[in-house]
Amino acid sequence: MAKLRIGTLERLRQVEGSVESRLNRVRKRSFTIIQVAVAAGLAYWVAQELFNHHAPFFAPITAIIILGLTGGDRIRRALELSMGVTVGVGLGDLLVHYLPGGIWQIPLIVAISLTVASFLSKSPLVSNQVAIGSILIATILPPGTEGGGPDRMIDAFIGSVIGLATIALLPSSPLHSGRQEVSKILGIASSVLDDVAGTLDHPDVQALDEALEAIHNTQPDIDRMISAAKVGREVSNLSPLRWGARRRVRSLERILPAVENCMNNTRVMARRALVLSQDGDSVSTRLVNIVDELADITASLSDVFDTRTEANEATDIPELVRRLQVIGARAGMEVISKDGVLSEYVILAQTRSITADLLEVCGWSRQSSLAALAPTSRTPAYPPEVWPGIHEED
Template sequence: MAKLRIGTLERLRQVEGSLESRALRVRKRLFAIVQVAIAAGLAFWVAREVIGHPVPFFAPITVVIILGLTGGERIRKALELSLGVIVGVGLGDLLVHYLPHGPWMIPLVVAISLLVASFLSKSPLVSNQVAIGSILIATILPPGTEGGGPARMIDAFVGAAIGLITIALLPSSPLNSGRQEVSKLLGIVSSVLDDVALALDTRDADALNKAMDAVHNTQPDINNMLSAAAHGREMALLSPLLWGARRRVRSLERILPSVEYTMRNARVLARRALVLCQDGDAVSVRLINIVDELADIAAELSDVFDARTPSNEAQDIPEIVRRLQVIGARSGMDAVSEQAVLSEYVILAQARSITADLLEVSGWSRESALAALAPTSATPAYQPEQWPGISEG
């Protein structure tokens, strides 16, 4: 256990800083600004010059809203936005005609609009747009005002359509963001397991306390990964330029649950290792080596998925799989010490789960991954692999 170790907090800071350099963030931001600006100007021009609306202010507004949506499902959100605008404008015209003017008009308009929207859709976007549309009609654009009425509904359609066309014709990479988030999570897993291996070797609970502080709440990172993948799927669906990447997008989506399980299992393993160290118990050298090897493999997979780091997946993944198979074959019940306590068995169980998870991240099916583990039952659900020549020491 003499290798140079990096604590989880320090590694997490490195991962955060390395995934997107400042120059890359600036380029992405500038691309987004140019994309929105061009699309908004085009929507305004189409609504005014082609359709003939003198003040089509809602066309560029809709474009900005559509292009500002994140996390995928922008097609659905664009339709919801258009529905909300249409209902809001029509309802606003109706309410302004029949409700008494005065201090109670706006509260009544908002209440009735939200009530009607609740029957149309559960989406907050629809409810907000219905209420906003009604408020605009009741205040700034009452019936008869230039730019109000049905023209505004058409402008919303124009803006939504041009927003989606812009996404299709000026797409960002459907894979980079998702792969970066996968790389980040695997980097955190590697750091946690590295700290666990060190703590088990030295029985130093303080090292694990710092690791637990760093990964106390990784759910936002998991959510970012899932959101980035959903965005990539939508980009590959919308843009003809990216239809060739659909298979790779689907492949990335298939491994996301395994990445999430890896993170959760590493968190549980770290908690149990903390309990073991606090109790003053020890684990076998083989189990420490297994955890240490898993930390190295998670780090290598993190590098493979880092879109900015050149890697040869065709060469790296088979080597990683081979190492995981060896770990799986050595992770039987005899991997614990003779006087094993409950915590040591839990650590072994979590290490086995992480081994299977990382095999799935590497492209294996769940059944094949489980079959790579040394059996712990007389009647295993999946026939274990036979690995002659693998040392059990």
């Protein structure tokens, strides 16, 4: 029976529209809402009750901004934010008092604020907050209003501290988002590889066009994967409740370059398969089978990272490694057709690269991953670890 193949775009639509995917988004959104609500309320209460500030709106605003930051650098950016708001508020009080009123006051305040901020830090966040703080003081809360002066600067600091404390005491999972992003990228790569294998077996230019369209739009997914891993590392460092996950967070970060390389190599293979199909050329059945097997292994790895427990990894990863070793040992020059064209050689080279990438995703070092490949040079950089007889077809 012929293998049922689903196009890359169709698979992406199925994944994005699945009930599980929607539930994950709802859970993540709900947790974020709880975090922000608790932080804003607590920051306001601390500033009002413990510091006796009448209208400490800078405290909850700063806490919300801290929790809204992404990319895993919230501690550094919280300090930048505190400095920016503090300097902006203080500078606004000073400038509004000494500068003449009128239409030129705001442009002058912004220009002076940005100039001062440029000497304090290169961070755009600091510059923006200094300018925004000065504008707020000049337009909404001019000097003399209740809660002005140093109180506003203290409120900004309180909000930053409460925001970071919320991350530490109400932490999200340091691994879940990163693993989900890895799973998504591997799922896309698997689907594209499946389309490539199908086209190499039965030429289908339209299927490859759709696959290339999908894979060309994956850079935001890669960026989200890297950002999620950084956030996970930050959470595991900041929250005592998540210190036990530090080892697994480091392991996840180590495989990210291999996941990105796998996606890039899959993109190159798909382009070359399209050229081969347009030229009307073909490849050997053995090479088609290798690409098809890589698609299946990548899909299985995607499923492994889609789970939250280590149980699946302990049982599935060793089997996937064994299958990748078999592919690496078989992906030698002998799989090329007798009258093989350039595109066939390129596709073979990409299967070897993807095999090494996936072994790295499974936890192997780069050197060991390359050594698992059948040698194509008389003087390979890494001595081959080819199993005797494994290159023969079963």
